[in-house]
Amino acid sequence: MANWTLEADEVVSLPLDELALRVLTDYRDNNEWNWRNWMLLAMQEAYPRRPDAVRALAEAWSWILNHGLVAPNLDKGDHAVVVSRQGEAFLDRGAAWLRSVERLDVELVPALERTARPQFLRGDFETAAFVAMKEVEVQLRAISGLGHDLVGVKLAQEAFRQGGPLHREETQAGEAVAIMDLFKGAIGLFKNPASHRRVDLSDATEAAEIVLLADLLMRLLKRLEVEAQGEDG
Structure with missing residues (x-):
């Protein structure tokens, strides 16, 4: 000592x-x-x-x-x-980094376990946040069946708009708009900027929260997919 x-x-x-x-x-x-x-x-x-x-x-x-x-x-x-x-x-x-690692000490959806978590643990927070939101976009396109000509915010808007493939007529109008805005906002704020320019994301806590938000969005998409399959059955 x-x-x-x-x-x-x-x-x-x-x-x-x-x-x-x-x-x-x-x-x-x-x-x-x-x-x-x-x-x-x-x-x-x-x-x-x-x-x-x-x-x-x-x-x-x-x-x-x-x-x-x-x-x-x-x-x-x-x-x-x-x-x-x-x-x-x-x-x-530092201690803040370890707190953020522990913040992510939950079971993420498999796609994020493979992509975002390893990048985060390496300390590459910008990449972790970007690939997490990219996985959301990939799953959104896969479930909606929309083409590659739509990306980012436009993809989310087309998927959830009234008459869109992920719109549910039984959903209350305000809630339907809210879920569309949730996906548009998340992708527009956390995925699109990193696609177009360099984003300096050095805050481990912020990066962890973005990954967790992506995890939530992907779980919502999975639920919508299961509900759609139930309707078709």
């Missing part, structure tokens, strides 16, 4: 993930190899009279271990760990 400078009150007051980031940074930068030894130093030398600070650091280590930010170092025995690949990404990109 040669470079450890946090006062006890700071240790207690920091959010857990931010504290974990400080702990793991110190562990790596000082070439530590045993997390329990690190904790003993904290208890005996850094905060001998502050059990609350020691408890907070123990919670940070529990958080680090539970999130897979370290991996066992089998060459050195019990409590020996090294920073994992996930941990290196955490140290490089």
Whole structure:
């Protein structure tokens, strides 16, 4: 803990993930190899009279271990760990990035699992958001049966307009317009700009939300497809 400078009150007051980031940074930068030894130093030398600070650091280590930010170092025995690949990404990109990864820790539709999630985990947020909305457009075209001459907003409008292939006569008029506007807005805002110009999407949280929005839209399309098949049956 040669470079450890946090006062006890700071240790207690920091959010857990931010504290974990400080702990793991110190562990790596000082070439530590045993997390329990690190904790003993904290208890005996850094905060001998502050059990609350020691408890907070123990919670940070529990958080680090539970999130897979370290991996066992089998060459050195019990409590020996090294920073994992996930941990290196955490140290490089920060707590906000890991929160966004956890935000996407849900079961996405298969197409997004194959395309958007891998790009997101690589840190390519712009591509992740673009391919997620592209998958929405691909599925929208497939389910509606419309041709490749229609793209983006025009495709969504033609699919959901009154008399269009995805319009349902039994749907209340306001709701029918709303779902059309939902798809037009999502594709127009998050897919079309990236098709025409470079978009600087560096916010991991925003990218995660776009992927989740795409997941919702694709689930809605799947529901419409199932309903249409039921009507035909």
